[in-house]
Amino acid sequence: MVDVTVRGAGIFGLSIAWACARRGAKVQVVDPFGPGSGSSGGLVGALAPHVPENWNAKKAFQFDSLIMAEPFWQQVEGTGGVSPGYGRLGRLQPIPDTRSLDLARQREGSADQLWQGQAEWRVISTSQAGSWCPPSPTGFVIRDTLTARMHPRRACAALVAALEVMGVHVVANADDRGQVVHATGLAGLLELNDAYGKTVGNGVKGQAALLRFDAGEMPQLFADAVHIVPHADGTLAIGSTSERDYDDPTSTDSALNDVIDRATRALPLLHGAEMIERWAGVRPRSKSRAPMLGLHPLHQGQFIANGGFKIGFGMAPKVAEVMADLMLEDRDSIPDDFRPEVSL
Ligand SMILES: Cc1cc2nc3c(=O)[nH]c(=O)nc-3n(C[C@H](O)[C@H](O)[C@H](O)COP(=O)(O)OP(=O)(O)OC[C@H]3O[C@@H](n4cnc5c(N)ncnc54)[C@H](O)[C@@H]3O)c2cc1C
Numbered sequence: 035m036v037d038v039t040v041r042g043a044g045i046f047g048l049s050i051a052w053a054c055a056r057r058g059a060k061v062q063v064v065d066p067f068g069p070g071s072g073s074s075g076g077l078v079g080a081l082a083p084h085v086p087e088n089w090n091a092k093k094a095f096q097f098d099s100l101i102m103a104e105p106f107w108q109q110v111e112g113t114g115g116v117s118p119g120y121g122r123l124g125r126l127q128p129i130p131d132t133r134s135l136d137l138a139r140q141r142e143g144s145a146d147q148l149w150q151g152q153a154e155w156r157v158i159s160t161s162q163a164g165s166w167c168p169p170s171p172t173g174f175v176i177r178d179t180l181t182a183r184m185h186p187r188r189a190c191a192a193l194v195a196a197l198e199v200m201g202v203h204v205v206a207n208a209d210d211r212g213q214v215v216h217a218t219g220l221a222g223l224l225e226l227n228d229a230y231g232k233t234v235g236n237g238v239k240g241q242a243a244l245l246r247f248d249a250g251e252m253p254q255l256f257a258d259a260v261h262i263v264p265h266a267d268g269t270l271a272i273g274s275t276s277e278r279d280y281d282d283p284t285s286t287d288s289a290l291n292d293v294i295d296r297a298t299r300a301l302p303l304l305h306g307a308e309m310i311e312r313w314a315g316v317r318p319r320s321k322s323r324a325p326m327l328g329l330h331p332l333h334q335g336q337f338i339a340n341g342g343f344k345i346g347f348g349m350a351p352k353v354a355e356v357m358a359d360l361m362l363e364d365r366d367s368i369p370d371d372f373r374p375e376v377s378l
Contacts (some may be wrong), residue, residue, distance in 0.1 A: 038210025
């Protein structure tokens with residue numbers, strides 16, 4: 035049986051540990067701060083696709099991962115008994131002007147072709163979309179059936195529970211054993227910056243809010259550049275800011291108030307909903323903006339999985355599989371754009 039050491043218990047590390055354990059590896063996960071203590075401990079959880087055009091390796095990888103997400107999270111929940119709050123309920127996006135409306139209509143055809151009938155992208159009228167739909171200047175919205183929701187913090191807890199059942203524990207300290215992968219988020223990028231004396235990656239702060247609002251099985255909304263994500267547990271997340279310059283990675287401020295105001299303007303139903311939590315975290319972003327997967331540039335013979343940036347949760351199911359292929363079976367199916375060298 036192969037041994038695997040995963041350093042970092044965020045969504046990348048936990049998902050890789052899960053994929054390796056399912057293939058029979060003897061896995062340990064090491065995180066001195068505990069599972070979900072980095073960027074993955076948040077609350078938004080929009081698993082949303084890129085626009086279906088100008089197809090490239092990153093979009094194809096993300097599409098595969100979004101399709102893989104449903105069975106992935108079903109298996110995790112079925113094993114550990116903890117729900118990640120996954121649901122593929124789709125998304126509505128108001129269309130602001132006639133140019134965007136033309137583009138959105140062109141993308142109906144490209145989605146049919148690129149998404150291979152596995153999901154739809156359609157332009158529908160706001161009246162067809164129903165009362166949950168935000169107002170749209172053109173009277174039309176995009177409805178896609180690929181977007182899913184999931185509760186990030188609960189997803190980490192679901193993976194930890196499923197790993198426990200598989201005999202995999204998250205510990206604060208342990209020596210390397212077997213194949214080693216570093217999925218240490220921002221800390222891992224800063225280590226690369228120090229070693230190379232330049233920016234290989236950086237952190238982009240995000241602030242988000244969680245309200246008590248039970249929207250049932252309604253689709254998530256993307257309006258005025260804000261994600262509005264109804265969760266399965268009767269809460270609703272609003273996110274996020276995107277800040278390259280920040281002093282305190284964990285504080286929230288008026289920038290979050292602005293995001294909440296925009297959400298409430300798009301969906302006045304949210305007025306007066308109880309605020310449960312204001313949260314901030316730092317997204318690990320590689321210089322190339324793509325995930326950074328493969329051999330570790332500093333630790334010889336070891337591996338790296340980093341750079342999830344804004345879509346780490348959406349990418350995790352496929353990241354886990356390609357990293358398990360590489361580490362356990364020496365099978366390399368990582369897109370060239372995702373190689374660490376691209377950001378060095
Ligand atoms: C406000 C906000 C909203 C977001 N919304 C979404 C969304 O809607 N959809 C989506 O897909 N993504 C979203 N993201 C992005 C997503 O959260 C990240 O891409 C993802 O969490 C990155 O996961 P990770 O495992 O690489 O890093 P992290 O979660 O940061 O995990 C790294 C882990 O490594 C540990 N660590 C650090 N140093 C060491 C060490 N030396 N040894 C061992 N462990 C170490 C840390 O404690 C941490 O637990 C959002 C992020 C933010 C901040």
